[in-house]
Amino acid sequence: EVLLQQSGPELVKPGASVKIPCKASGYTFIDYNMDWVKQSPGRSLEWIGDVNPNNADTFYNQKFKDKATLTFDTSSSTAYMELRSLTSEDTAVYYCARRGKWLLFMDYWGQGTSVTVSS
């Protein structure tokens, strides 16, 4: 069974950074890209970017290029997203999602990590 396990809610101060893990299980980690998606309160989903754990390639939505960094650790089958210089605009639920094979859709999703930016 494919599972993407994300961490619990985060409360962070403005200007700080947060690193969100996404632990994958039930499949060969390096065989699939991992996408990250933002869902702000009352707003639609926004694609942040993706990482290829096989060759370390990353692709970012221009909107998030200066905000997010996507990394991974193959030894623990975990993908990470670090968000920096946080503001209230970054308050949202962040999802990791496994990329479908060959095409740009997401076939399995994590449960989401809530990030609240507040002093």
Place this chain on the structure above:
Amino acid sequence: DVQITQSPSYLAASPGETITINCRASKSISKFLAWYQEKPGKTNKLLIYSGSTLQSGIPSRFSGSGSGTDFTLTISSLEPEDFAMYFCQHHNEYPLTFGAGTKLELK
């Protein structure tokens, strides 16, 4: 970026009914649209990709159609477990973008 307009934003229906949800892209995305289901306490579920390809394990009452700029998700003979949020996503090119979602509620 491709803008996706999803409609309606809200839909009330009864079990046994057939409903349709639409997504319109701001430019042609060929057949590359996916549909997802979102339910509280569950992870998002991929229903359909490439416009009409049913994901493995998804009941056949779900179907997708369309190409170019206009796409439709049809749920036939609604079951109680189908009342949820639905959203679409184009997967034609980067950046990937999503529709705003349709909340399907029990009438």
